[in-house]
Amino acid sequence: MTNTPFKDLTHPSRRGFLGMTMLTAAGLGLSGLPGAARAQATGQVIVGISQEPTVFNPHLLHIEVDEGIHWAIFDPLFSVEPDGSFAPRLVTEVPSIENGGISEDGTEWKITLKEGVTWHDGTPLTAEDVKFTLELQKDPDFRAARRTGHELIEEITVVSDTELTWKMSSAFAPYMAILSWTFIVPKHAFDGVDPNEAPFNQSPIGTGPYKWDSRAPGDNIQLVANPDYHGDGASIERIVVKYVPDLTVLYTQFKTGDIDVIALQGISPDHYAEASTLEGKTVELVPVGTVETLSLNLGNPVLADKAVREALYLGVDKTTILEALYYGLPTPTETYMPQQSFYYNPDLPEHVYDPEAGKALLDEAGWVPGSDGIREKDGQRLSFICSTTAGNHVREQMQQFLQQSWKEMGIEMEISNLPPAVMWADHWMQSQFDMAVAGIIFLTGPDPDTTNYMSTDSINAQGGAGQNTFQISIPELDELLKKGATTVSPEARKPIYAEIQSMIREELPFLPLFQRNEVRGHLEGLQGYEPNINVRITFWNMQDWSWA
Amino acid sequence: MIRFLTHRTLQGIVLILIVSMIGFTVINLAPGGPLSQYAMTPGMSQQDLDRIAHQMGLDRPIPVQYLDWLVNMVSGDWGKSYRDQSPVLDVVWRHMGATLLLMGTSTAIAVALGTLIGVLGALKRYSVFDYMATVGAMIALSIPTFWFGLVAIFFFSLELGWLPAGNMYTVGDQSFSDYAIHLIMPSIVLALVNVAIWSRYMRASTLDVMDQDYVRTARAKGLPRWRIVSAHIVRNALIPMITLAGLQLPTIIGGALVTETVFTWPGLGRLFIDSLGYNDYPVIMGLLMFSAILTVIGNFLADVGVALADPRIRLG
Numbered sequence: 056m057t058n059t060p061f062k063d064l065t066h067p068s069r070r071g072f073l074g075m076t077m078l079t080a081a082g083l084g085l086s087g088l089p090g091a092a093r094a095q096a097t098g099q100v101i102v103g104i105s106q107e108p109t110v111f112n113p114h115l116l117h118i119e120v121d122e123g124i125h126w127a128i129f130d131p132l133f134s135v136e137p138d139g140s141f142a143p144r145l146v147t148e149v150p151s152i153e154n155g156g157i158s159e160d161g162t163e164w165k166i167t168l169k170e171g172v173t174w175h176d177g178t179p180l181t182a183e184d185v186k187f188t189l190e191l192q193k194d195p196d197f198r199a200a201r202r203t204g205h206e207l208i209e210e211i212t213v214v215s216d217t218e219l220t221w222k223m224s225s226a227f228a229p230y231m232a233i234l235s236w237t238f239i240v241p242k243h244a245f246d247g248v249d250p251n252e253a254p255f256n257q258s259p260i261g262t263g264p265y266k267w268d269s270r271a272p273g274d275n276i277q278l279v280a281n282p283d284y285h286g287d288g289a290s291i292e293r294i295v296v297k298y299v300p301d302l303t304v305l306y307t308q309f310k311t312g313d314i315d316v317i318a319l320q321g322i323s324p325d326h327y328a329e330a331s332t333l334e335g336k337t338v339e340l341v342p343v344g345t346v347e348t349l350s351l352n353l354g355n356p357v358l359a360d361k362a363v364r365e366a367l368y369l370g371v372d373k374t375t376i377l378e379a380l381y382y383g384l385p386t387p388t389e390t391y392m393p394q395q396s397f398y399y400n401p402d403l404p405e406h407v408y409d410p411e412a413g414k415a416l417l418d419e420a421g422w423v424p425g426s427d428g429i430r431e432k433d434g435q436r437l438s439f440i441c442s443t444t445a446g447n448h449v450r451e452q453m454q455q456f457l458q459q460s461w462k463e464m465g466i467e468m469e470i471s472n473l474p475p476a477v478m479w480a481d482h483w484m485q486s487q488f489d490m491a492v493a494g495i496i497f498l499t500g501p502d503p504d505t506t507n508y509m510s511t512d513s514i515n516a517q518g519g520a521g522q523n524t525f526q527i528s529i530p531e532l533d534e535l536l537k538k539g540a541t542t543v544s545p546e547a548r549k550p551i552y553a554e555i556q557s558m559i560r561e562e563l564p565f566l567p568l569f570q571r572n573e574v575r576g577h578l579e580g581l582q583g584y585e586p587n588i589n590v591r592i593t594f595w596n597m598q599d600w601s602w603a
Numbered sequence: 604m605i606r607f608l609t610h611r612t613l614q615g616i617v618l619i620l621i622v623s624m625i626g627f628t629v630i631n632l633a634p635g636g637p638l639s640q641y642a643m644t645p646g647m648s649q650q651d652l653d654r655i656a657h658q659m660g661l662d663r664p665i666p667v668q669y670l671d672w673l674v675n676m677v678s679g680d681w682g683k684s685y686r687d688q689s690p691v692l693d694v695v696w697r698h699m700g701a702t703l704l705l706m707g708t709s710t711a712i713a714v715a716l717g718t719l720i721g722v723l724g725a726l727k728r729y730s731v732f733d734y735m736a737t738v739g740a741m742i743a744l745s746i747p748t749f750w751f752g753l754v755a756i757f758f759f760s761l762e763l764g765w766l767p768a769g770n771m772y773t774v775g776d777q778s779f780s781d782y783a784i785h786l787i788m789p790s791i792v793l794a795l796v797n798v799a800i801w802s803r804y805m806r807a808s809t810l811d812v813m814d815q816d817y818v819r820t821a822r823a824k825g826l827p828r829w830r831i832v833s834a835h836i837v838r839n840a841l842i843p844m845i846t847l848a849g850l851q852l853p854t855i856i857g858g859a860l861v862t863e864t865v866f867t868w869p870g871l872g873r874l875f876i877d878s879l880g881y882n883d884y885p886v887i888m889g890l891l892m893f894s895a896i897l898t899v900i901g902n903f904l905a906d907v908g909v910a911l912a913d914p915r916i917r918l919g
Binding site: 099107110111116118119196198201202203251256257271274277295298299300307308310313474475480481483484493495507513515520521522 | 633634635636638639640641642643644647648649650651652655658659683684686687688689694697698701753756760761764767768769770771774775864865866867869870873874876877882
């Protein structure tokens with residue numbers, strides 16, 4: 056299959072089609088007169104989630120569920136649509152080299168804001184707010200969640216109330232994606248207060264389709280439609296985001312009708328079959344960007360041998376694992392790139408389950424069975440420890456299954472699982488594991504850059520800063536990553552990332568198992584609940600929801 | 604009396620100090636920290652985590668952090684939640700109402716039913732009722748609350764549709780009757796275990812009292828049976844219950860944990876679990892202190908209560 060940039064146009068999938076209609080809708084919204092009559096928003100929807108949103112300042116450290124609230128209350132300059140394209144929110148036009156919004160070398164940016172946008176408190180939005188938001192990320196006293204990209208901004212100039220320009224010290228292609236979830240916050244809400252402790256953080260003011268209404272801690276958050284929204288306003292008047300900590304209870308409340316939408320982790324796989332038979336409810340599989348991996352630590356002398364990594368992968372009976380343990384829900388994959396991405400490389404060699412070939416490979420590499428049947432080479436036993444979050448039963452079953460499969464090949468794997476706070480702290484970040492079962496979102500939004508996970512500078516265990524916990528270090532790969540991050544045009548970047556993917560598939564710093572699909576449920580009458588693989592949260596577009 | 608009061612107050616302060624020191628050290632020594640959960644955030648780097656840890660003061664030595672926390676706490680500033688940046692006392696306060704409502708209702712049910720069953724069981728010892736009460740108490744104590752809650756939801760919400768499957772109120776309603784109907788299942792499920800405990804204690808205590816000389820005297824004087832039971836037996840049998848009630852006071856923090864999870868009740872128990880899950884140290888410490896203070900107060904009230912109820916006991 057050839058993969059043209061216009062795949063979505065030539066073979067319109069349902070998702071692609073929806074993306075297109077949404078783009079058109081966004082375009083129409085722009086041309087609509089600001090004062091045009093708009094239908095009154097009515098009704099309410101109760102969204103059930105298993106984690107509680109608590110951080111309402113979108114620039115403080117937060118978890119994914121908080122972003123559902125951020126998307127409703129705030130606007131970024133432009134947002135990323137399900138097909139990976141950008142659509143204007145607060146700007147009149149998404150900046151690009153073609154329209155002069157970004158200079159040829161990618162370092163000079165120009166943004167024009169829409170006229171007549173107001174904050175929920177009635178204050179008009181100006182370029183000063185945008186400047187403040189971008190500068191807040193670099194404020195040494197502010198606990199900004201991340202500074203990547205923003206750090207490159209050297210100088211922001213406010214040209215007029217609706218226009219601003221900035222210079223960057225170097226071109227950084229992922230900055231488009233970063234801006235697409237950098238929600239603009241009001242400067243006046245931070246006047247004279249510590250931004251970490253501003254009252255704003257507890258009762259946020261945005262420009263978004265929904266306004267903050269109330270919060271009952273530990274229970275629910277209520278949002279009401281913003282009648283003065285500058286785009287196509289919401290058609291559901293009230294959103295209740297209900298916190299139900301237990302997944303079984305969450306599903307029960309969905310069945311009884313206490314909640315209308317199951318968001319976030321969705322319905323657990325073992326309930327999928329039953330859920331699809333529920334009357335009056337729509338239950339569907341939605342791809343998410345998380346790739347389930349068997350992450351390998353190349354700093355381990357045994358796993359540093361590429362033949363061992365290949366043999367391990369040959370010994371993984373993926374089909375059985377998927378069917379028997381995961382109810383056939385996830386999609387098998389060979390790469391870290393979500394298959395919906397524009398940059399996905401579909402031509403990678405397909406995994407085969409062939410333990411005999413694996414054994415032959417090990418024999419060839421000099422790993423020969425010792426007296427206890429476990430292979431050895433130069434006095435080193437082919438043995439390692441596999442760890443993951445304790446209490447994840449499906450993963451534990453998979454570990455036991457793998458343990459057996461590999462044992463037949465003369466490979467010894469021990470299982471030692473840890474509580475989440477231990478597992479993902481130094482054990483993971485400082486590469487203290489041998490093998491880890493980890494679900495990783497490699498991409499930040501739609502941008503294909505994965506320098507953070509794959510470059511030599513990102514190995515924490517070797518004094519770097521990032522999350523290259525595999526400790527993969529290949530000069531050619533570093534080169535390619537650098538080239539990809541500084542190349543601005545998507546068409547030019549595509550072959551670079553295709554090559555990175557085949558290099559990773561070849562080197563196997565992690566064994567790619569599958570891309571996760573989430574089981575999502577909502578009342579049949581709810582329309583417009585569309586998935587978007589490019590954002591972190593499932594309920595990102597509540598302004599497009601409506602009751603049939 | 605004054606000597607007793609000062610003595611107990613000093614004792615309480617020392618106890619709370621020790622608890623705070625141990626608590627603070629243990630949660631800080633546990634591997635992983637408040638920031639470890641963010642490691643899997645896409646694009647997160649060790650550099651960002653280190654910077655934020657420094658901004659939050661988490662990279663200081665533990666004794667320094669402890670003293671800082673202690674000085675602030677004594678002056679009334681219990682710190683701010685890492686999760687939502689609100690003051691800890693606010694966070695605790697906002698979850699307290701839900702817990703008090705649930706615990707209050709369920710304790711009322713438990714005490715009333717438990718006392719009744721216990722006294723009746725003792726008066727009619729080895730009767731069919733007594734055996735049934737004993738077996739029933741054993742069953743109630745053995746059934747996990749989690750399971751019992753889910754079964755109750757299955758029957759009364761899913762199958763019969765009589766009661767809501769959880770939550771404290773219906774969003775948009777919040778009338779008295781709405782709260783009441785939401786209270787029925789969780790308070791009964793939570794009361795079940797306590798009924799069992801109370802009835803066992805009450806039965807044993809009643810049996811002790813029943814053989815006392817003054818009961819025999821009262822009977823010999825020809826007092827009506829109901830007066831003997833109400834004025835002489837039950838009143839005296841209740842004295843050990845005051846101690847039990849005092850000891851139960853601190854359980855309002857963690858006691859309703861499971862029930863609160865099953866019935867999505869936004870109370871302190873769930874706050875505690877969530878705070879542990881997120882390593883929200885200030886809130887964990889706040890709840891720990893709160894629990895320690897309640898333990899001290901509960902013990903104190905129990906001692907005073909027993910002394911007031913039983914003139915034979917003198918404080919000092």
